[in-house]
Amino acid sequence: MDLQVNWEAACPHCRADCGLLQKASGSLQCPQCTTAYPQIDGIWRLLAPGRAEHFEPFLRDYTSIRLAEGRGSDSADFYRRLPDCPANHPLAWQWNIHRRTFDCLCRRVLPRLGSGLKILDLGAGVGWLSHRLAELGHHPCAIDLSLDDQDGLGAARHYSPCWPRMQAEFDRLPFSAASLDGVLFNSSLHYSTDYRVTLGEALRVLRPSGWLMVLETPIYRRSESGRQMVDQRRAEFERRYGTASDALPSQEFLTWRMLEKLAEQMGIGWKVMRPWYGWKWALRPWKARLKRKREPARFVILIANRR
Numbered sequence: 001m002d003l004q005v006n007w008e009a010a011c012p013h014c015r016a017d018c019g020l021l022q023k024a025s026g027s028l029q030c031p032q033c034t035t036a037y038p039q040i041d042g043i044w045r046l047l048a049p050g051r052a053e054h055f056e057p058f059l060r061d062y063t064s065i066r067l068a069e070g071r072g073s074d075s076a077d078f079y080r081r082l083p084d085c086p087a088n089h090p091l092a093w094q095w096n097i098h099r100r101t102f103d104c105l106c107r108r109v110l111p112r113l114g115s116g117l118k119i120l121d122l123g124a125g126v127g128w129l130s131h132r133l134a135e136l137g138h139h140p141c142a143i144d145l146s147l148d149d150q151d152g153l154g155a156a157r158h159y160s161p162c163w164p165r166m167q168a169e170f171d172r173l174p175f176s177a178a179s180l181d182g183v184l185f186n187s188s189l190h191y192s193t194d195y196r197v198t199l200g201e202a203l204r205v206l207r208p209s210g211w212l213m214v215l216e217t218p219i220y221r222r223s224e225s226g227r228q229m230v231d232q233r234r235a236e237f238e239r240r241y242g243t244a245s246d247a248l249p250s251q252e253f254l255t256w257r258m259l260e261k262l263a264e265q266m267g268i269g270w271k272v273m274r275p276w277y278g279w280k281w282a283l284r285p286w287k288a289r290l291k292r293k294r295e296p297a298r299f300v301i302l303i304a305n306r307r
């Protein structure tokens, strides 16, 4: 399936852990249930039957909002430089946050984890992180639902990727058990509709000493603050784009209590790293308190290890 790496694929439909066979047509096929998974425009289509239809309303709303927000570009150079982004881009402030998270990851986390690792970039979007991980000598695989040419896996064509791109879902990863070194959710875990299922599936594909990382999922002290954020966001989307973008019951945020509970239930421990996002960001909780507003979200890097 990949040019350099032996990815141990498994069927996302029947979940049989007996590999996928490459057919003369180029498609992959499950030897157990015979479901075929083609590669189209360089992207493996690894959603089980019926799942593309299930995600269609979510993707329609999500993509229309993202493009209306001014994401994406016609320039290959724009994608190749990410997370660095021109200062006049409408979402430069958001890319600035991604860049700081990525710097922290590169300086303080990745060097301790080894080299040449097989890493899933889950909810990879355009694949910029996979591109950067490959530059660092790792073997990423970009997974996302979206095939969009500007905001989804279609945009990864700008990298001439030597790493696989797969349309697949968090909760049915097309890999054998214990076959990967790392799993990374970058600004994506909060789209999960059930954290236990999604994290359970990520842990399934990890080798015993593998690591799971969560970046840029909003975390609150109080769940009430998270719920308020969701209500505000939905109202704003409805007003600006004509849809609340709530086709799926995504979790949308985490709280420290939820993280503790998940750790207990899943037999993992969380290590927390705090990237520095600048003074303005650091002062947001104080400002919110003074103005009696809802607490702002925190972003940290969460690293889970099995206990």
Ligand SMILES: C[S@@+](CC[C@H](N)C(=O)[O-])C[C@H]1O[C@@H](n2cnc3c(N)ncnc32)[C@H](O)[C@@H]1O
Residues within 6 Å of the ligand: 098, 122, 123, 124, 125, 126, 143, 144, 145, 146, 151, 152, 168, 169, 170, 171, 186, 187, 188, 191, 192
């Ligand atoms: C906010 S974007 C983050 C993209 C990228 N990681 C980045 O940091 O630029 C979240 C991504 O998660 C993807 N996503 C949401 N739910 C998913 C699911 N159940 N399975 C796979 N991908 C999903 C979306 O399609 C979207 O591209």
Ligand SMILES: [Zn+2]
Residues within 6 Å of the ligand: 011, 012, 013, 014, 015, 016, 030, 031, 032, 033, 034, 035
């Ligand atoms: Zn199968």
